[in-house]
Amino acid sequence: MEIGVPKETKDQEFRVGLSPSSVRVLSERSHSVFVETNAGNGSGFTDQDYIQAGAKIVESAADAWNRELVVKVKEPQTPEFHFMEKGQLLFTYLHLAAARNLTEHLIDSGITAIAYETVELPDGKLPLLTPMSIIAGRLAVQFGARFLERQQGGRGVLLGGVPGVRPGNVVILGGGVVGTEAARMAIGIGARVQILDVNVERLAYLETLFGSRVELLYSNSLHIEALVPDADLLIGAVLVLGRRAPILVDRSLVEKMRPGSVIVDVAVDQGGCIETLRATSHTHPIYIEEGVVHYGVPNMPGAVPWTATQALNNSTLPYVLKLAHHGIKALEVDQALAKGVNVQHHRIVHPAVQEVFPDLAA
Structure with missing residues (x-):
């Protein structure tokens, strides 16, 4: 052929x-x-x-x-x-x-x-999405850390913190492959990490993977509303196969985030799960809305x-x-x-x- x-x-x-x-x-x-x-x-x-x-x-x-x-x-x-x-x-x-x-x-x-x-395999796994999801999840933290730098428009927070100063807080919406890899990277640099997911079995698996190093919560509107305002880095990692991602964080909740906080929505190529986020590009990766830095590059793995x-x-x-x-x-x-x-x-x-x-x- x-x-x-x-x-x-x-x-x-x-x-x-x-x-x-x-x-x-x-x-x-x-x-x-x-x-x-x-x-x-x-x-x-x-x-x-x-x-x-x-x-x-x-x-x-x-x-x-x-x-x-x-x-x-x-x-x-x-x-x-x-x-x-x-x-x-x-x-x-x-x-x-x-x-x-x-x-x-x-x-x-x-x-x-x-x-x-x-x-899609018979067990529901997505073999051709997984490798790029792994990379995108890891890059989400890498880029998030970069744009938290003051010179990039962020709050000036070092996600890993230093002795005597608390580390940054990373909130991850979704505990699938992207969320898991983002958590792995965030833990590795010493950040506080919270993951929300609607799949209780997945949360149980993540507990065996990360133990007490990650706070695992069932994803509902009350928990999202409680955690998002305190996030230094908010990562959207929601996947609904073939469909648009649901909006989990609306504009009013983004308004409650601290100025200079960062949102990285890996779900942007499926419409995104943050109401204020729109697709950007590697040439112009971010914009600031409601005082929050938004990163919405759909082809994140293209950076590596x-x-x-x-x-x-x-x-x-x-x-x-x-x-x-x-x-x-x-x-x-x-x-x-x-x-x-x-x-x-x-x-x-x-x-x-x-x-x-x-x-x-x-």
């Missing part, structure tokens, strides 16, 4: 859909990989690396897109919409619940769009592309191989992959996305 790897066009998105090592595996199985020139530069991979791995370097995005299977990292941006054609397979992150315009163009194109984030590209490829390659070998029939061979299909045959097929856009699903 011919596989295209375009250069990412989202703001400062330096990851790439396939690493040279993945290309080598595909090439050894007689598949042809076409990589847009300089697509891997941001992740530390040169065109020569790809050539040595067996890829063909193409000079334009159109040449990379004009293939049976297109493998990307982030959702197609507006300039890429016209590349999508009926009969193609697109394998990438999509996050359609917060992207009506993209959803409409996917439907119109007739492409089969498979989203990494909705590929050398790590993130390889971590992503470790998980996506087995599925790319199935798509390359079986084509569209791979969806019959692998049920987890089939659950990843969001749009096919000019219509939305994923139930959660159908619920978000019932008028488009009709």
Whole structure:
């Protein structure tokens, strides 16, 4: 099969859909990989690396897109919409619940769009979302600590504190993969950490993981209202598969936070769980509203592309191989992959996305 790897066009998105090592595996199985020139530069991979791995370097995005299977990292941006054609397979992150315009163009194109984030194993695990969730959770604390610095607009709080001065307080909404990794990082630097989640079994698991180093609370409006005003760093880590994230913190509660506190909402690519938060970019990552620093970059792992590209490829390659070998029939061979299909045959097929856009699903 011919596989295209375009250069990412989202703001400062330096990851790439396939690493040279993945290309080598595909090439050894007689598949042809076409990589847009300089697509891997941001992740530390040169065109020569790809050539040595067996890829063909193409000079334009159109040449990379004009293939049976297109493998990307982030959702197609507006300039890429016209590349999508009926009969193609697109394998990438999509996050359609917060992207009506993209959803409409996917439907119109007739492409089969498979989203990494909705590929789902029988036990409910999301194997292609997990590696980036791990990275995003860890980065949430790293970026939060940075923007708490006074020169960055924050309160001037050192999350780890020092002897004689209490550490900063990190409140995490959601105890899934993102929340767990954020807690791991926050504990590591010595912050006080509180996690809220609606899944009691998950809270019990987190207790075995962190013990008394983290305060674990059932997530309800009373607990959220009690904890958020005292947060130096508030992290949104809520995931509802394929759907928009629920708003857990409204504007009136943000107003009660101390000036210079920081909000990092990892759920922003699904609409966000903080009412005052909107999507930002790596170029302009923050803004201040109600006196609080807001960070809403949807592609956080793009900040560490050398790590993130390889971590992503470790998980996506087995599925790319199935798509390359079986084509569209791979969806019959692998049920987890089939659950990843969001749009096919000019219509939305994923139930959660159908619920978000019932008028488009009709």
